[in-house]
Amino acid sequence: xxxxxxxxxxxxxxxxxxxxxxxxxxxxxxxxxxxxxxxxxxxxxxxxxxxxxxxxxxxxxxxxxxxxxxxxxxxxxxxxxxxxxxxxxxxxxxxxxxxxxxxxxxxxxxxxxxxxxxxxxxxxxxxxxxxxxxxxxxxxxxxxxxxxxxxxxxxxxxxxxxxxxxxxxxxxxxxxxxxxxxxxxxxxxxxxxxxxxxxxxxxxxxxxxxxxxxxxxxxxxxxxxxxxxxxxxxxxxxxxxxxxxxxxxxxxxxxxxxxxxxxxxxxxxxxxxxxxxxxxxxxxxxxxxxxxxxxxxxxxxxxxxxxxxxxxxxxxxxxxxxxxxxxxxxxxxxxxxxxxxxxxxx
DNA sequence: GTGACGAGCGCATCTCA
DNA sequence: TGAGATGCGCC
DNA sequence: GTCAC
Numbered sequence: 357x358x359x360x361x362x363x364x365x366x367x368x369x370x371x372x373x374x375x376x377x378x379x380x381x382x383x384x385x386x387x388x389x390x391x392x393x394x395x396x397x398x399x400x401x402x403x404x405x406x407x408x409x410x411x412x413x414x415x416x417x418x419x420x421x422x423x424x425x426x427x428x429x430x431x432x433x434x435x436x437x438x439x440x441x442x443x444x445x446x447x448x449x450x451x452x453x454x455x456x457x458x459x460x461x462x463x464x465x466x467x468x469x470x471x472x473x474x475x476x477x478x479x480x481x482x483x484x485x486x487x488x489x490x491x492x493x494x495x496x497x498x499x500x501x502x503x504x505x506x507x508x509x510x511x512x513x514x515x516x517x518x519x520x521x522x523x524x525x526x527x528x529x530x531x532x533x534x535x536x537x538x539x540x541x542x543x544x545x546x547x548x549x550x551x552x553x554x555x556x557x558x559x560x561x562x563x564x565x566x567x568x569x570x571x572x573x574x575x576x577x578x579x580x581x582x583x584x585x586x587x588x589x590x591x592x593x594x595x596x597x598x599x600x601x602x603x604x605x606x607x608x609x610x611x612x613x614x615x616x617x618x619x620x621x622x623x624x625x626x627x628x629x630x631x632x633x634x635x636x637x638x639x640x641x642x643x644x645x646x647x648x649x650x651x652x653x654x655x656x657x658x659x660x661x662x663x664x665x666x667x668x669x670x671x672x673x674x675x676x677x678x679x680x681x682x683x684x685x686x687x688x689x690x691x692x693x694x695x696x697x698x699x700x701x702x
Numbered sequence: 703g704t705g706a707c708g709a710g711c712g713c714a715t716c717t718c719a
Numbered sequence: 720t721g722a723g724a725t726g727c728g729c730c
Numbered sequence: 731g732t733c734a735c
Binding site for chain 2: 377380444472598599600601602603604606
């Protein structure tokens with residue numbers, strides 16, 4: 357994992373228990389319906405222990421936290437936060453840069469040789485990526501993309517998910533899900549696509565990349581996704597690629613027309629046809645809505661994830677995925693009152 | 703006091719045999 | 720050169 | 731760090 361988080365007492369170590377525990381505590385607190393007036397009160401909540409409760413009391417009494425002040429004052433933390441604005445730079449790369457004497461974006465621009473492709477683009481577009489996408493522009497992107505995909509092959513199905521689908525007035529990026537009847541999870545004919553369910557696989561790394569990289573050819577998924585990306589690049593809409601494999605493209609786009617001056621983050625995922633509705637549900641979110649719906653699924657004896665809805669046997673082992681013909685059907689199977697995307701902002 | 707736990711996956715890139 | 724490890728982004 | 735044991 358993190359090379360040596362022990363040697364240098366880092367303020368942010370991404371994988372420490374501290375971060376996830378704090379995240380859990382923060383999540384619990386932020387979802388608590390009532391105002392917290394004492395550490396003792398917060399202590400009653402799941403995930404809040406003595407230390408966090410003490411900090412709540414300190415903040416309530418003094419209006420700030422000594423430890424937080426210290427962290428904010430630390431140069432390394434400031435530099436890490438600054439460098440992490442760049443997409444593709446995380447805690448490890450930031451530390452490496454700081455160790456090499458680079459602490460600001462200005463200094464980073466002077467050392468382009470230190471960055472890989474993703475990071476180079478992240479630096480180029482750092483300000484543009486930080487600006488929100490107004491709903492009107494996201495809608496224009498949606499129209500453009502759906503039109504272009506349809507003219508490429510009318511059998512594609514595509515949906516813009518994320519906060520845009522939930523009706524948000526602005527979005528951070530555009531998340532497009534696409535599917536095609538020729539691409540299914542059983543991988544018949546298309547060649548090697550294991551039936552993914554994400555439940556019992558650990559951190560399984562497959563050799564997905566090698567099939568694409570080799571000259572011989574792309575998988576069915578690679579071709580279907582590649583065709584869409586190529587088509588969207590033809591007219592200049594897709595301007596850059598951060599990464600692209602057989603099933604996921606991450607890149608940059610900008611609509612034609614003088615009124616659109618800002619480059620936007622665009623993700624395109626190719627999803628197996630039989631998993632499409634569960635994927636759309638999942639990628640529409642919100643995070644909290646997904647958690648609640650999954651919890652409800654468990655109570656109903658199902659397991660729900662982006663790959664499908666599966667019944668749980670008496671032993672707790674997941675069975676075969678239930679065929680799902682629409683997002684609404686997932687709700688119905690679970691006897692969960694249907695909520696349109698605009699009402700999933702939890 | 704001790705051990706389990708924290709999401710998990712796709713892609714790019716590094717590391718090492 | 721290829722398998723595995725690591726870093727990163729992301730509901 | 732927090733929780734269940």
